Amino acid sequence: MEETHVVTAFLRNGTDVLLLRRSADVGSYAGRWGAVAGHAEGDPATQVRVEIREETGLDPDADVTLVRAGDPFPVEDTERGTRWVVHPFLFDCDTREIAPNYETAGYEWCPPPAIRERATVPDLWTSYDRVRPSVTSVRDDETHGSAYVSVRACEVLRDEAAAGAGYDALCGTARDLLAARESMAAVRNRVHRVLAEADGESADAVLTSACATIDAALAADDGAAASAAVELRGASLLTLSRSGTAFDAAVGAEPSRVVVAESRTAREGVATAERLAAEGMDVTLTTDAAVATLVESVDAVLVGADTVLRDGSVVNKVGTRGAALAAAEADVPVYAVCASDKIAPDVDPDDPELEDAPAAALYDGDAALSVANPRFDVTPAHLVTGVVTEDGVLSEAAVATRADALRALADW
Structure with missing residues (x-):
């Protein structure tokens, strides 16, 4: 039986994936639904980007981001006498606007479970199963x-x-x-x-x-970003780390300029700065150590929140507390933007459990020393001007009330 290697790429926007209905001009499985696919001529990781460009018109270096590649698996089509070896991939995609080529008769963005309800190319769900979240x-x-x-x-x-x-x-x-x-x-x-x-x-x-x-x-999440954008319209901002909600809020606020701290040790602030610059903003990337100096030059600090404690304190990427302390000294307001689902109903504000980043990311030498590489820190409520959610700016009392409502969800 002939063996042919192929790539299958799922493009995900939000939580929907792109499904393409194959046209009558393709050589196999006309009329069935599939993902971006093609023969793996050489390196599958390279070829999949070629197929994305050809079948969607998207720039594989700018419009999509690789999430993961799954293990290849065989699919035997005895009727065709072909043994396909499928190399599955998942990409996050920034847009739903595509320009399909002649291979596609129609397309839809839909939740992945829809794959199981359609006439698809062989084992399309298996391809998705190899790369889906776990x-x-x-x-x-x-x-x-x-x-x-x-x-x-x-x-x-x-x-x-x-x-x-x-x-x-x-x-x-x-x-x-x-x-x-x-x-x-x-x-x-x-x-x-x-x-x-x-x-x-x-x-x-x-x-x-x-x-x-x-x-x-x-x-x-969208509502929280929109609320913060209204609150900060036109202001110059300082931010850090990689909060999707804070990013959307910054874009919506149309700030005069944005200062972005690099956010060591993973330096995810660099990617945030690049994305903001791609939106046409005036962006300055800086070191975490320079935040205390540069915060004096902005109108507000805007950060995300991994968790909001019931007393209004904010758990976020390490460096947030330092930025808030510097902002208080400079009389600059600090806003944390997040959906209200980030309020923690049962976490003790005096003893929150905080994740550590790998010690080796900070130091992998041989000296006899210990390493403190916290991933998060806690910014006390008195340093936070407002927690902005989909319901607007919440008072400390409103945060506590929302925490009580969320606690009830745990009783399943």
């Missing part, structure tokens, strides 16, 4: 903010339910997700919500609830 990918994501990670956690439950996992197994997966990112309130609250609001103890109920929770989460 407990491991949620646990190991050290790059994205908690809004992004929490949505991926809900996707894990959605996709497991769609794949046929039973209710008890889904509850086990939920507990694994909770343990994977214990310090991220958004992950806890949104995973709890999926199970708490499932109308009946069944996989179908979890699937329905997961989809609804994802939609609500994305709307809340």
Whole structure:
């Protein structure tokens, strides 16, 4: 049987993936739904980018970002006498506007479970299954903010339910997700919500609830960004780290300029600065150590929040507290923007559990020394001018009230 290597690329925007219906001009599986695909002529990792450009018109170096490559697997088509070896990939995509070529008769952006309901090329779901979010990918994501990670956690439950996992197994997966990112309130609250609001103890109920929770989460994140944009319209800003909600708020605010701290040790602030510059903004990238000096030159500090404690304190990427202290000295307001799902109902404000970054990221030498490389710090409420959510700026009392409501979700 002839063996042919092919690439399959899922482009994801938000939580939807791009499905393409193959035209009558292609050599195989005309009329069926697939993803971006093509023969792997040489290196699959290189060829997949060629296919993305040819089949969507997108720039594979600017419009998409590789999330992960899955292990290749065989698919035997005895009718055609072909043994396909599929190399699956997942990319995040910045836009839904594509220009398909002659190989495509139509396309849709849709939730991945739709794959299982359509006439597709062979084993398209298996391709997606190899690259979809997992407990491991949620646990190991050290790059994205908690809004992004929490949505991926809900996707894990959605996709497991769609794949046929039973209710008890889904509850086990939920507990694994909770343990994977214990310090991220958004992950806890949104995973709890999926199970708490499932109308009946069944996989179908979890699937329905997961989809609804994802939609609500994305709307809340967008709403928080819009609220902050109104609050900070036209102001010059200082920010740090890589919060998707803070990025959207900054873009919406149309600031006169933005100063971005690099955010060591992972330096995710560099990517934020590049993205803001790509939006046409006046951007200055600086070191974390220079924040105390440069904060005097801006109108406001804008940061995301991994967690908001019930007393209004903010847990965020390390460096946030230092920026807030410097801002207080310079009489510059500090705003934390996030969806209200990031409020932690059960975390002791006096003793929050904070994740550490790997020690080797800071020092991998042989000297007899200890390494302190915290990933997060806590900014006290009195240093935060306002926590901006989808409901606007919340008072400390409103934060506590919201925390009480979120606590009830854990009783599933």
